[in-house]
Amino acid sequence: WYLGIQIPDPNLPRVSMNRLKYPPYDPKVDWEKIEATIEQKPAQYTSYDVADPLRVGRVLLTSTTFQRDALNDYAINATGKDLYHWLEKYPAARGVETMRGFALGPLAYDIWLIDWSIKGGLGGHDAIALVEVVCDSDHDDLRLLMAQYKTTHNVELVDAIRKKYSGRKLERLLLSCLSLERPSDSLPVQATQVATDADALWDATRRRPRDEAITDVFTKRSRPHVAAVISLYSTRHGSSLRQDIKKVLKGSDYGHAILYILDGVKAKRDGHGAWRDAKMIMATMKGVGMKHTELQYRVVRAQWDKERFVAVRKAFKEHYGMTFEERIAEATSSYYKNIFFMMCQQTLDLEGGAEV
CATH class of the missing domain: 1.10.220.10 (Annexin)
Incomplete structure (x- = not known):
């Protein structure tokens, strides 16, 4: 388990294309749906291929973490690239942080966020994502995170933090969190x-x-x-x-x-971070210019556990007098908005079937 949901064992070996990793799910069906989203668009002197992010998002969002894991194996076998890096080459999918989250799954996505943050992903605010992943996580999640970070990057997470933040107060805080x-x-x-x-x-x-x-x-x-x-x-x-x-x-x-x-x-507040997370999501949509990357990764991380996502959106409405969906409709547009709406749609059974 990680972030409140069951995830596949990250150390399971990749299976071949002619084997089902989690029967009866056959990733070939969803892979063909994703391939069908690629459309050729004309340009002034040439043409280029574009992935329809809404159709891709619909496939990924309606799949479980186990099904996406099997789909990722299939993508690697079929193209030599994992699912996100295969999608990344198509312009409409590039830069859509939600696609990365759905394709990687909760644990691998947090490992990517940590590495991206340590490498200075947000410029002058490079530690923000790292803080959000590490500083209020349960011990079981942190143990799994540290082990898989070592497997992925061949370096201990504590050593990566020491190297980046040596001598700073933040270093001592992060290492104290990771001391469990x-x-x-x-x-x-x-x-x-x-x-x-x-x-x-x-x-x-x-x-x-x-x-x-x-x-x-x-x-x-x-x-x-x-x-x-x-x-x-x-x-x-x-x-x-x-x-x-x-x-x-x-x-x-x-x-x-x-x-x-x-x-x-x-x-x-609620004592479990839902109000805080709602406030931080709203902060990405305030002032001049949206903070698109922070908005996307905060919503992606909030929605893994559907009950928690409902709590965050409830806190959002109570605090700001509008629903999360209403604010998203004001602040975003096109497929960007609709992908967020699809995430909300998945929690209807937990909210008594209210329409999004």
Whole structure:
């Protein structure tokens, strides 16, 4: 399991074209559908082939993670390229981040996001995707992520982070998350430790900033414990922990990571990150110019677990007074919008059959 859904064993060997990896599913049928989406378009001096992203998206979205895994094997056997890299050569599919996510599946997509982020995928904000993948994940997910990152890139994830962020506060935070020292959320919250941590954070944000104390509280305490610390901090000190951290860390990658964890556990929200994720999706559609890449990867990651996707969209509507679909319709157009609508359509059974 990964991100709340069952996934294929990433270490299973690729099967040949004449064998079914997950019977009775035959990937040849879907492969032929995808091939049929390729159309020749005229240009001024020549012609070029274009993949219809809506038709491709429909095939991938109506397949399970296991079926997409088998389809990916079939693509490699048929073309020598995995499914995404085969689609990438057709202009209409290139740049559609959703296609990459659907083609790779949740685990491989997160590994790609981490590598892309470490290599500076968003320029001056290169750590954003890495933070979102690592900083609030369950331990089982992180173990699987670290193991598969090593298999894919032949380097330990912790070593890749040390090399990229050496000496920075963010390095210590990420490595602390990957040390898997956070206690289980099922353990009872200890009031004395909550009080100690609330006071430590007050000192860390009021006197000389001490990132070690901040990092320890947010990466080595259970989510219910951190939620209790946030509440007591406000009660005891008459100040917002979020605002104090935002002020003292001043928009740094490290500060972003701390706020990402904090917003995911706040008891006055949902305590499970749905409100935070809705807020971050909305942030990609605010101001001048959409942040297309962030919008796509955030929605793709949110929709793997359909129940969680429903919770994120519910939080979105409660917070902004409009549905996610209505905002998408305002901010996007063409196939881009319709692919998002198709993702929403998949959750109708969880939402009582309401129309999208």
